[in-house]
Amino acid sequence: MTASSLTLYFAPGTCALATRIALLEAQAEHTLVTLDFAAQQQRSPEYLAINPKGRVPALVTEHGVLTETCALLLYVAQRFPVANLAPLDDPFALARMQELNSYLASTVHVAHAHGRRGNRWADAPESIADMQRKVPQTMAESFEDIENYYLRDSGPWVLGNRYSVADPYLFTLARWLRSDSVDIAQFPRVAAHQARMLERAAVQKALG
Template sequence: MLRLFHCPGSCSLASLIALEEAGASFEKVVVNLVAGEQNTPEFLAVNPKGRVPALATDRGVLTESPAILTFIAQSFPEAGLAPLDDPFSLARMNSFNAFIASSLQPAFGPFGRPQRYSDEVAAHDGLKRKALENVCVHLGLIEHELLDGPWVLGNQFSLADGYLFAFSALIGRLNLDPTQYPGILEHKGRTESRPAVKRALA
């Protein structure tokens, strides 16, 4: 039995969408990040990094979204969630996922938790402003260079789409100019109409 440790509205939504798309049987455990549940001894025993997502499997706990997504794609190949038999397309999907995990998400970090980046309270506003700028640069790259359309990989839906969807909410949440991101917003609308995504959001 798989158990996904997840917090609504966070990056763990990508893993939840993947499990729903795969038709997997799994248990969902909500970790309330606002209440600090990621730092409780109980959760740290699951993931010492104190972060969601974490996926408990019968072989141990997996962490890091790109790794969890690949595990789901390979565990449920019949769901067709990744181009597993095409090395180039698979690498493109992994490249997109790595960009979200290692560039877009860290760019947002100082906006959400500036205290992790400077002990100087006076520096926090500047950090948040710069974080917003950096998030816009990364979303701009997705908009203009990385999103083929209609899906990230073109005609084939893949796990990269659920991962992008988990971050496209930032446009509204951060009050970014929607006219700068028509492709991402169109992709968001298309993704949220999928039954599996509706189940993940319910």
């Protein structure tokens, strides 16, 4: 398998969008396989053989299958260094990028999932309903942290003037705010970041 035969398993509206954007930014040839979550294709025996977790994204490479957005984004950045999608030459900046990506995965995504996947954490209907009610608050609090900490510098991107794979990841999860009953206008820096991302050709192609 060569770089041109990478295969990304994807579903619309999911965090897999971040990896899709990164691959397009890197101009990495790849095959896109879109799963129909409504038809439960992510739980099919064929897909579970690829990713037993039954989630997206999953990226098939010549060395095996990779899952989890943080891992895939760093892989793309390292696999295609000419695209300059991560500060591979700066340990601090790279850790800073990974810090935000980890926060998006471990805190923001989990807060969002409480509104849709409550049965991962509770069985009682009242417990699940309580988690759902909490989502607007926890998502707003998470993005307040992003607004005031990760986007506090003057640059247009997460790492200031340097675009990185943290930007499509933030873009992807910020798109969930509306469905979580959070007004993005509360966070001017996040909103401006969304607008800048929408101007990028890779983002437009990924959303097209």
